[in-house]
Amino acid sequence: xxxxxxxxxxxxxxxxxxxxxxxxxxxxxxxxxxxxxxxxxxxxxxxxxxxxxxxxxxxxxxxxxxxxxxxxxxxxxxxxxxxxxxxxxxxxxxxxxxxxxxxxxxxxxxxxxxxxxxxxxxxxxxxxxxxxxxxxxxxxxxxxxxxxxxxxxxxxxxxxxxxxxxxxxxxxxxxxxxxxxxxxxxxxxxxxxxxxxxxxxxxxxxxxx
Numbered sequence: 001x002x003x004x005x006x007x008x009x010x011x012x013x014x015x016x017x018x019x020x021x022x023x024x025x026x027x028x029x030x031x032x033x034x035x036x037x038x039x040x041x042x043x044x045x046x047x048x049x050x051x052x053x054x055x056x057x058x059x060x061x062x063x064x065x066x067x068x069x070x071x072x073x074x075x076x077x078x079x080x081x082x083x084x085x086x087x088x089x090x091x092x093x094x095x096x097x098x099x100x101x102x103x104x105x106x107x108x109x110x111x112x113x114x115x116x117x118x119x120x121x122x123x124x125x126x127x128x129x130x131x132x133x134x135x136x137x138x139x140x141x142x143x144x145x146x147x148x149x150x151x152x153x154x155x156x157x158x159x160x161x162x163x164x165x166x167x168x169x170x171x172x173x174x175x176x177x178x179x180x181x182x183x184x185x186x187x188x189x190x191x192x193x194x195x196x197x198x199x200x201x202x203x204x205x206x207x208x209x
Contacts, residue, residue: 002029002032002196004022004031004032004033005034005176005177006034006174007036007038007043007170007175007176008035008036008038008111009040009094009173010037010093010111010114010115010118010125011086011093011114011115011125012115012174013068013079014068015174016077016079016119017075017186018187020075020112022176023112025193029196033108035107037095037111037158037161038162038165038170039158039162040173042166043165043166047166047172064082071186071187078120079120080120083119083122083123083124085124085126089126092125092128092131092149093125093126095149095154095155096131096135096146096149098149098158098161099144099146099154100145102148102153102154102157103144110134113137113138114134117130117133117134132146168182170184171184172185174186176192178195178196179195
């Protein structure tokens with residue numbers, strides 16, 4: 001089966017806004033989603049982006065409030081506002097996803113449920129108990145993956161995903177690759193759907209592995 005590569009963080013607002021649409025688009029195209037959770041702060045630093053805390057209040061208010069409100073309304077997504085625990089580290093949730101993939105688990109529904117629980121219900125993705133409840137919501141027992149989340153292999157895979165994101169010029173979360181062509185942002189999903197059917201002309205050299 002053909003694939004679409006998906007670089008994101010399990011706590012990313014814009015990954016959440018596009019998550020259900022991505023799963024639907026990939027299924028319609030007969031493609032599997034290759035999940036690559038990353039350390040978003042390190043990936044964005046490697047890209048050269050301005051850290052969130054260093055951006056102007058006007059930019060943050062527009063991009064992380066008004067834009068999110070509009071996209072949530074457009075996509076029919078429940079998004080009451082920034083969770084009070086959003087500043088907590090997403091590392092555990094990202095690594096739980098990696099641990100699940102390491103055992104052969106398809107994590108499409110689990111990743112979507114994490115995003116939904118965080119942004120729609122305020123779940124704390126740094127809380128092990130919350131992650132176990134989220135896994136249970138999609139009929140999975142997450143304890144084994146939670147136990148593996150801080151192992152050397154999972155930490156190495158997390159670092160590898162992030163290093164790959166930096167090497168391939170990933171600007172932020174979510175970023176999608178279709179047959180090597182990079183699309184940044186959930187607002188590019190129409191282009192992603194198009195590319196799954198037929199490649200765009202020419203290529204962007206920075207996305208070559």
